[in-house]
Amino acid sequence: MNRADLSKRTRPCVTDKVHSGKAQSTGFGWTSGNWSGYAISGKKGAFRRITGEWIVPLVKPTSNPTYSSAWIGIDGFKNSSLIQTGTGHESTKGVVHYYAWWEILPAAETVIPLPVSPGDHMLASIVKLGSGKWSITLSNLSKSWTFRTFQRYTGPQTSAEWIMEAPQVGGTIGKLAKVSATRFFRCRVNGRSPRLTPADGGIMVQKKITVSVPGSPNASGDAFIVKRVYRKGKPLIHSRSPIIVRS
Numbered sequence: 467m468n469r470a471d472l473s474k475r476t477r478p479c480v481t482d483k484v485h486s487g488k489a490q491s492t493g494f495g496w497t498s499g500n501w502s503g504y505a506i507s508g509k510k511g512a513f514r515r516i517t518g519e520w521i522v523p524l525v526k527p528t529s530n531p532t533y534s535s536a537w538i539g540i541d542g543f544k545n546s547s548l549i550q551t552g553t554g555h556e557s558t559k560g561v562v563h564y565y566a567w568w569e570i571l572p573a574a575e576t577v578i579p580l581p582v583s584p585g586d587h588m589l590a591s592i593v594k595l596g597s598g599k600w601s602i603t604l605s606n607l608s609k610s611w612t613f614r615t616f617q618r619y620t621g622p623q624t625s626a627e628w629i630m631e632a633p634q635v636g637g638t639i640g641k642l643a644k645v646s647a648t649r650f651f652r653c654r655v656n657g658r659s660p661r662l663t664p665a666d667g668g669i670m671v672q673k674k675i676t677v678s679v680p681g682s683p684n685a686s687g688d689a690f691i692v693k694r695v696y697r698k699g700k701p702l703i704h705s706r707s708p709i710i711v712r713s
Contacts, residue, residue: 494680495665500639502670502678503629503692504662505543506655513540513626514594517654520628524584525555525562526644532557533640535567535631536648536692538590540623547571547621551590551604553582554633556643568602570619578613582606584646594623626655630678630692632670642670642677644694651689661687 496505518538525534537552551568564582569575582588586608593601600619605612628650632642653660660666662683667690670678681691 493664493682494667494669496668497671498668499672500632500634500670501627501629502631502668503627503650503680504653504660504666504683504690505625505627505629505668506660506662506666507543507625509624511623513623513655515592515654515656516540516626517589517591517652518628518650519587519589519652520553520648520650522553522564522582522584522586522588523555523648524646525557525564527560527562528557528644529560531559531635531640532643533633533635534643534645535629535633536588536650537627537629537631538592538653539627539629540592541621541625542571543625543627545622545624547619549592549600549602549617549619549621550627551592551602553586553588555584555645556640566604566606566613568604568613568615570617576615578604580606580611580613581609583608626660628653628690630670632672632677639672642672642694647691647693649689649691653688659686659688662690663687 516538520536533556535552535554537550539548539550542548548571554565554567556563566578566580566582567575586606589605589607591603595601598618598620601614601616603614630648632640664682667680669676676695678692678694683690
């Protein structure tokens with residue numbers, strides 16, 4: 467893996483202002499050039515703990531570089547702060563790489579030097595311990611390892627997310643990898659189900675083409691999938707009916 471590519475991997479959600487007004491017609495609440503999944507918002511200090519689990523997706527090799535990350539985080543949705551941890555899955559020069567990481571903006575991400583493979587069961591949590599003190603924990607339940615770090619973070623705590631991302635690489639948003647459907651489950655915020663609804667979901671649009679959409683949440687509002695979309699033409703957000711993706 468080219469470590470230079472990892473020097474600046476993530477950035478806050480870039481909402482698609484051109485189509486944001488039309489997102490409601492799909493049943494989802496927002497569109498973005500780099501995020502898809504679910505995000506909830508609240509007043510300052512609303513979110514002090516987030517957890518989530520996901521299955522590491524499979525990425526198909528591509529001749530041109532393609533990127534994806536699955537993660538949970540606090541802040542970053544319509545603000546410039548962000549504390550997060552997750553897994554990366556990318557293809558560079560036809561070779562696929564998988565790895566774990568954590569990050570607090572504006573610093574660059576830190577790679578966790580422990581093994582990650584497609585199909586692994588990940589468990590992550592980010593918890594506020596006190597004034598400015600946070601713990602970030604990422605476990606690979608399939609490979610029986612746990613990483614934990616204690617960091618300072620002073621963001622506004624106004625959003626919480628469970629996201630599939632096309633990361634920023636070299637100053638620009640990368641092309642989303644050919645990634646398999648990614649399942650997020652047992653999502654919690656402040657120790658409870660976030661009770662997600664489709665209105666909390668977001669669609670990723672790159673070069674006017676919808677490339678990733680979330681499925682509807684389960685009945686408990688704490689699980690969903692994100693699916694890579696392969697379709698040419700106008701973004702799916704112009705559809706009059708909700709986009710429903712099921713595993």
